[in-house]
Amino acid sequence: xxxxxxxxxxxxxxxxxxxxxxxxxxxxxxxxxxxxxxxxxxxxxxxxxxxxxxxxxxxxxxxxxxxxxxxxxxxxxxxxxxxxxxxxxxxxxxxxxxxxxxxxxxxxxxxxxxxxxxxxxxxxxxxxxxxxxxxxxxx
Amino acid sequence: xxxxxxxxxxxxxxxxxxxxxxxxxxxxxxxxxxxxxxxxxxxxxxxxxxxxxxxxxxxxxxxxxxxxxxxxxxxxxxxxxxxxxxxxxxxxxxxxxxxxxxxxxxxxxxxxxxxxxxxxxxxxxxxxxxxxxxxxxxxxxxxxxxxxxxxxxxxxxxxxxxxxxxxxxxxxxxxxxxxxxxxxxxxxxxxxxxxxxxxxxxxxxxxxxxxxxxxxxxxxxxxxxxxxxxxxxxxxxxxxxxxxxxxxxxxxxxxxxxxxxxxxxxxxxxxxxxxxxxxxxxxxxxxxxxxxxxxxxxxxxxxxxxxxxxxxxxxxxxxxxxxxxxxxxxxxxxxxxxxxxxxxxxxxxxxxxxxxxxxxxxxxxxxxxxxxxxxxxxxxxxxxxxxxxxxxxxxxxxxxxx
Ligand SMILES: Cc1ncc(COP(=O)(O)O)c(C=O)c1O
Numbered sequence: 001x002x003x004x005x006x007x008x009x010x011x012x013x014x015x016x017x018x019x020x021x022x023x024x025x026x027x028x029x030x031x032x033x034x035x036x037x038x039x040x041x042x043x044x045x046x047x048x049x050x051x052x053x054x055x056x057x058x059x060x061x062x063x064x065x066x067x068x069x070x071x072x073x074x075x076x077x078x079x080x081x082x083x084x085x086x087x088x089x090x091x092x093x094x095x096x097x098x099x100x101x102x103x104x105x106x107x108x109x110x111x112x113x114x115x116x117x118x119x120x121x122x123x124x125x126x127x128x129x130x131x132x133x134x135x136x137x138x139x
Numbered sequence: 140x141x142x143x144x145x146x147x148x149x150x151x152x153x154x155x156x157x158x159x160x161x162x163x164x165x166x167x168x169x170x171x172x173x174x175x176x177x178x179x180x181x182x183x184x185x186x187x188x189x190x191x192x193x194x195x196x197x198x199x200x201x202x203x204x205x206x207x208x209x210x211x212x213x214x215x216x217x218x219x220x221x222x223x224x225x226x227x228x229x230x231x232x233x234x235x236x237x238x239x240x241x242x243x244x245x246x247x248x249x250x251x252x253x254x255x256x257x258x259x260x261x262x263x264x265x266x267x268x269x270x271x272x273x274x275x276x277x278x279x280x281x282x283x284x285x286x287x288x289x290x291x292x293x294x295x296x297x298x299x300x301x302x303x304x305x306x307x308x309x310x311x312x313x314x315x316x317x318x319x320x321x322x323x324x325x326x327x328x329x330x331x332x333x334x335x336x337x338x339x340x341x342x343x344x345x346x347x348x349x350x351x352x353x354x355x356x357x358x359x360x361x362x363x364x365x366x367x368x369x370x371x372x373x374x375x376x377x378x379x380x381x382x383x384x385x386x387x388x389x390x391x392x393x394x395x396x397x398x399x400x401x402x403x404x405x406x407x408x409x410x411x412x413x414x415x416x417x418x419x420x421x422x423x424x425x426x427x428x429x430x431x432x433x434x435x436x437x438x439x440x441x442x443x444x445x446x447x448x449x450x451x452x453x454x455x456x457x458x459x460x461x462x463x464x465x466x467x468x469x470x471x472x473x474x475x476x477x478x479x480x481x482x483x484x485x486x487x488x489x490x491x492x493x494x495x496x497x498x499x500x501x502x503x504x505x506x507x508x509x510x511x512x513x514x515x516x517x518x519x520x521x522x523x524x525x526x527x528x529x530x531x532x533x534x535x536x537x538x539x540x541x
Binding site: 026 | 478
């Protein structure tokens with residue numbers, strides 16, 4: 001039985017709770033990013049670009065049996081970590097669930113103070129784009 | 140000298156992310172000494188009033204203080220008060236010259252020269268002007284170490300050259316350009332010169348008569364005053380010939396539907412109620428800088444820059460961007476293949492403020508084939524101890540990121 005979005009969010013929040021030091025959280029986030037499955041090179045083009053101010057994300061999505069699947073890459077390590085977390089939570093979920101979820105874990109892992117206030121990493125642009133893909137395939 | 144100076148800057152005494160703040164983003168904006176904060180506070184507590192109009196006590200005080208600040212600015216750069224126009228900052232200074240001088244005097248076929256290293260604010264207004272007038276924008280190339288190629292500049296100058304606009308000091312790399320020689324060369328072909336002094340005023344003395352620049356713009360907030368105030372210096376003879384920039388109150392002598400006459404310098408370019416406490420804060424800031432002494436500041440910062448340039452070599456993969464012989468206290472760098480944004484976030488997490496990105500110099504970044512850099516920029520309140528912490532923090536960031 002695959003985990004639901006909120007169960008996965010809970011799982012991630014607990015992993016991050018293991019670290020008290022913010023630097024260690026970032027270290028973990030960056031490691032998560034390093035392990036992200038590579039994005040096939042044909043998607044590393046402007047057509048798949050989600051732009052933040054300094055960091056770039058290339059995002060590809062496809063739909064199978066009512067579920068969304070995401071693949072992505074980024075030019076910055078921290079953004080890649082964030083996108084890896086988003087993919088872990090959202091990839092393989094039903095379109096309706098993706099559209100409905102508030103993604104509260106970003107607050108809970110306590111990196112939000114930095115992540116969301118930075119226009120430059122394009123966090124909200126990433127989430128919006130992932131939801132937009134789900135909306136496009138939703139019927 | 141440092142403890143007594145740091146005591147003058149209350150903002151420095153705080154912790155960020157549980158560590159003492161290390162502020163190394165001085166090229167973006169400087170912090171404010173008590174003298175400046177006090178001057179702004181005094182203005183609002185004691186004599187806030189509109190200037191140049193009311194005959195009442197407060198209006199007189201405010202006018203006197205505002206005009207005293209203008210005198211301080213004039214003395215600071217060796218100009219006369221008629222030549223000191225208060226503007227919002229460097230950006231407005233450039234736009235004022237491009238509009239009030241450029242639109243009157245630049246014609247189709249003329250050439251305007253800028254450098255590849257300019258801040259966007261010293262590029263875009265000239266581009267707009269050239270587009271409107273059918274003039275050509277020419278660009279001085281730079282060397283790998285981040286210096287202007289002087290031979291190329293000299294070769295570019297011709298009777299077609301009508302205006303040269305260059306920075307005294309680069310915000311992105313810290314390079315100090317030989318502007319005095321460049322100005323003389325421009326004058327030899329009859330061109331006027333605008334100097335972007337945004338990064339010069341915080342670090343060095345500027346004497347507009349010695350430089351013989353025609354215009355100089357700078358921002359108060361980078362030289363320890365408040366935001367939203369800056370200066371356009373212009374030679375009186377040029378300012379006299381220029382059209383007004385904005386119409387409104389203050390800049391007029393008489394208004395009538397039969398025709399309006401404009402006020403004398405420097406009020407001709409100051410339409411509307413000005414940034415009164417901003418001007419006053421700038422006067423206070425320059426007096427503060429004078430009280431320490433620019434030669435003392437320049438010597439201290441240069442020593443700190445040398446120290447930092449050496450110390451940062453301990454960071455694996457470090458690569459300095461901009462290694463000119465003459466530099467203000469700016470260190471622009473890259474570390475291996477690490478994206479500057481990642482470095483910035485991990486330094487912030489350790490209480491250190493630097494700037495990452497293109498620093499409003501996209502053509503410069505393009506020249507180096509990079510997207511951006513990390514930039515640590517130092518003021519005279521920064522210390523060697525802070526440089527040491529920066530280096531350790533960078534080492535920790537690199538470990539995590541590689
Ligand atoms: C060299 C240079 N020119 C121009 C500017 C623009 O100054 P301001 O934004 O204060 O108008 C800056 C500041 O960022 C600068 O560093």
